[in-house]
Amino acid sequence: MAKLIAPGLWRQVPSPFCGIGVDDLTVRVGDDGAVTVEERGDPVTRAGFEQPLGDKTPRIDGRPVSLEAAVGRAAELLRAASLPLVAGLAADVNGVRAALSLADRLGAVVDAADSEALLRNLLVLQDSGWMTCTLAEVKNRADLIVMVGGGLERGFPRFFERHVWVDGMFVRADERRVIHLGQAPSAAGRPSPGKAPEVLACDDAHLPQVLAVLRALVKGEAVAAEAVGGIPVARLAELAESLKAARYGVLVWAAASWNWPHAELAVQTLCELIKEVNRTTRCSGLPLGGKNGSQTAVQVCGWQSGYPLRIRFSRGIPEYDPYLNATERLLGEGEVDALVWLAAFDGGQTPPPAEIPTIVVGRCGMTFSRPPAVFIPVGCPGIDHPGHAYRTDNVVALRLYQLRSVGLPSGAEVIRAIERRL
């Protein structure tokens, strides 16, 4: 439990923002409600906790109204819609629960803000599966860590401090070997003093081929090429041997940074490579992601509907289509005629531009270039109300705590209120 150790000062505060579920933050809440991470903050957690509170007044077309009026207007717009889209889904477990209940009732389509990145992994899970591990296994067991592709150090600033440059139960920090495949580490990911980073550099564009060759080498297949993506095949062969020689290798990637078409195929190559290594020794994947609680939507959609995201309820049953039910496509082709956008963690996560009535249930402080039809500011889970959110490895749900009381409703409360008014 987050512990109040002095007026306004909390210790052991868990973060739903960083994806790796740090829960050792010291956070101060000022008399004006302003939140500051005082100890162990990093750019990601500070950006999450320290967003200015902003104006708590709900708005219809930019005009201040009562909460009741805003909820009523939202319900009215949704009643009039023939196929609404409930999207964003960036919320705690209760927020996603409420959104699914609303969508089921409306016969709406459901999608999450981070679906593109999430699907790069989910499509692999649904096609061939994988072998993965969780953060404590990395910390205690990994003697070889391969950071694949970019976006890792900047996106997950405390990953190294908490799980790599620290002694584990079965491996000391100085025994770990860390290899960067793809991009050289940025400052945050520099190895602990005394070790130069090992880098096999290539462009993102070449990563799929590099991984394919690495997979072939792990399988013991002959590779005719001398180099791939600028990396000598001999060095990849060494990496293949290192994976086989390690007691427990971990390959880490952040799918959100793999911004090229069909990046899921590269994820699949990586995951099949890991399975291959496990014929003789142990090896796991660690997909890094889950910022702003984004795994939460996948989990709750999974248990309530059977499908992870991009679900259409319009025929009275949940129907999953990872392409047809994409927010961008639905808006672009004019298939939906109202949008509910739920984003409780990040005031910067504004809805996509749409020419249809838009109802935003967003973190208080969110600002818009063009005011939506309805904006209801809500509290942030883990600051304004208790809740649950998942971290990147899916297994661990964090209990989030209320740190301040500024009179904001939760996203779940607002969405349930809208559903009651339908």
Next chain:
Amino acid sequence: MLIKLKGGTVYDPAHGIDGQVRDLYVQDGRIVEPPPGARVDREYDLSGKIVMAGAIDMHTHIGGGKVNIARVMLPEDHRADPQYHTELLRSGCGHAAPSTWTTGYRYAEMGFTTAFEPAVLPINARQAHMEMGDIPILDKGGYAMLGSDDFLLRMLRDGADQKAVNDYVAWTLHATQCIGIKVVNPGGISAFKFNQRALDLDERHEYYGVTPRQVLKTLATAVHELGVPHPLHVHGCNLGVPGNVETTLKTISGIEGLPIHLTHIQFHSYGTEGDFKFSSGAARIAEAVNANPNVTVDVGQILFGQTVTASGDTMKQHANASHAHPKKWVCMDIECDAGCGVVPFKYRDQNFVNALQWAIGLEIFLLVDDPWRVFLTTDHPNGAPFTSYPHLIRLLMDRTFRNEQLSRLHPEAQKMTTLASIEREYSLYEIAIMTRAGAARLVGLQDRGHLGPGAAADITVYTPDDDVERMFAKPAYVFKDGELVVKDGEIVHVTWGTTHTVKPDYDSAIEKPLADYFDRYLTMKLDNFIIRDEEIAEDGRGSITVHPCGGRG
């Protein structure tokens, strides 16, 4: 409100009532003595109907990380069995990995009112409870998994005394809000992380030097000394391995009289005889169970068709991954706690091994004499989805039907089973024992599984039918805590059940080494790990029911 259930034929084994016509009275969710002179507000004429307590599934994978991996992984399985949204019901999916809503509806529609998730990884307990919190109607509970967690293995390696282990086990039950302790492939999930691919009962974990026998003995003792009603729930070594009957027999003898529950024992009852080096060990297992009153079992019956296997046993799931159908599978090493493996699978009646597995399960059901010590499970979804229970009950109750089914299987498998010669047919009374009275007693629910005054009014009413499969599939009425939730096999009202737990006494000094361990090795503060009551109860739907423990320490 006083409800009278009039003139039904009652099967209530907890009170020795075997098919007698009785009236039952229900008030405020409980079964009561007929209050003298009180006005009956609602009467149901149950003449000609069969009345039992609500059924209890004591081992079914309904909530938690691996179940959710199975769901997300299998869109093609859901598509064939959608659940429609109605005024009353939420939409969802059924079959092998049903959504939470559908899980609750379909169990209730079959007359089940309580179900236990048997594989709650402590670090994932929060998720298990959140998923179960979205399962309507049913009461639920979980068994926390220990035995491959590094904290316990370190204790065993360092020769910690039993008392300290007991404190850790009790602390785990509190922190995870569970009602029992389960061990899966004792030490083996951890051993797999060290690249051991097998771990027999007396084989040493290569890092800790601990054997599965030690893990079993220590945990069974802890559970017993803490007075936890449910004995240690054991998924043994060598799951699915031909010849594992020897391991299972040694497990029974090695526990030296301590209470243990051997789960999905069908998967642990294989010999190596015959041309295919795969044979039934059911007779020997049943003989051992019959001779050892400290042992209870559930069967884990397989039935033919597509399903998905979801287990904490990463070692064995990885070994079997090449049999995945469709061809995809997941193995996870989890947080110095345990692991999970999810492998979709299709059991085929023309496959020799699958056909014999089917027969082995039924042999065990029929050869274990005491219905109080054998429980009806398919290890949902590992052997088959729970929705196949009515079919399974018919196989047990109807010998003609059973032998007819047997005659369709792989011919070599038919030759390797004694099933055709077994005459036993389960009676309704025996079915009521294994699915109600016995299950409640096994888990430690004093007010469930029976129809005596004071019991929760979880009541199922069936319309007799020559085809018992039809009868058990569609009860005439189901009452949950006194409210009518199912009529003619369909949900008419949605309620929310409680979460059953135990909270045995322990010395909180154990939290000191635990907090140090969490700080040093895990990725979460001890205090953030503990699941507090309000997490389950704060939504206004959930609640926690704590059952008493009689400490024996």
